[in-house]
Amino acid sequence: MGLRVFLLAAALLALSCSHGAIASDPSLLQDFCVADKMSQVRVNGLPCKAAKDVVAEDFFFSGLHMAGNAANKQGSAVTAVNVAQIAGLNTLGISLVRIDYAPYGLNPPHTHPRSTEILTVIEGSLNVGFVTSNPENKHFNKVLNKGDVFVFPKGLVHYQFNNCTTGTVAIAALSSQNPGVITMANAVFGSNPSIPDDIVAKAFQVEKNTVDWMQAQF
Incomplete structure (x- = not known):
C-alpha cells in the first residue's frame, strides 16, 4: 500500500512539473523592463526601473x-x-x-x-x-x-x-x-592567478618553457 501511494505521488509530481514547463511564460510580461543600474537588488539580469521614470x-x-x-x-x-x-x-x-x-x-x-x-x-x-x-x-x-x-x-x-x-x-x-565573451588565449594564458604551467603544458602537449613564454605575452 505504501509503495502504491509513493508511486502515485511521484507520478502526480512529474505531471505537475511537466504542466509547469508547458505553462511557463514564453516571453516578456510587460512592454519593457529598463535596467535600473542604481538598484542594489541582485538578480539574474537587472531589476526594472519604475515605468514613470523611463525616457x-x-x-x-x-x-x-x-x-x-x-x-x-x-x-x-x-x-x-x-x-x-x-x-x-x-x-x-x-x-x-x-x-x-x-x-x-x-x-x-x-x-x-x-x-x-x-x-x-x-x-x-x-x-x-x-x-x-x-x-x-x-x-x-x-x-x-x-x-x-x-x-x-x-x-x-x-x-x-x-x-x-x-x-x-x-x-x-x-x-x-x-x-x-571568453577569448581562448586570454583565458588559458592570461588568467589571474595563472593556471599552473605544468597543467597547460600537458593540455597543449608542449614544453613548460613554451607555456611560460606564452603566459608572459599576456
Whole structure:
C-alpha cells in the first residue's frame, strides 16, 4: 500500500512539473523592463526601473558610425551595444557590436557563452570560421565579402580574420542582452592567478618553457 501511494505521488509530481514547463511564460510580461543600474537588488539580469521614470534615452545609443581603434596587437576593435550601453535592452534578449579590423587584423578565437551571433560584412572582406564541440571539432570556415552574412552558433569557438591590405568593418547581432565573451588565449594564458604551467603544458602537449613564454605575452 505504501509503495502504491509513493508511486502515485511521484507520478502526480512529474505531471505537475511537466504542466509547469508547458505553462511557463514564453516571453516578456510587460512592454519593457529598463535596467535600473542604481538598484542594489541582485538578480539574474537587472531589476526594472519604475515605468514613470523611463525616457526615450533609455532605448538609444549613438556611436556605431565611429570606427574603433584597431591599433593593437590583434588588429581589431569591438564596439559593443548591449545592456550596459542601452538600459532598455534589459530582458529583450538582443545586443549588437561593431567590429573594426586593421589590415590583416584578427578577432581571435573566442566564444559567447550566452549567445548565437549573426555577422554581416559592411566593408572589406573576412575569413571567418567556427569549430564544433568534442569529439568531432569540425571546422567550418568561409570567406565573406561586403554584404555577406555568417552565423556562429551559441557557445562555439569562432574567429574572424581580415585577409586584406585595407580595413574591414562588420556588424554583428547577438541573441542576448549580455552575451559575454571568453577569448581562448586570454583565458588559458592570461588568467589571474595563472593556471599552473605544468597543467597547460600537458593540455597543449608542449614544453613548460613554451607555456611560460606564452603566459608572459599576456
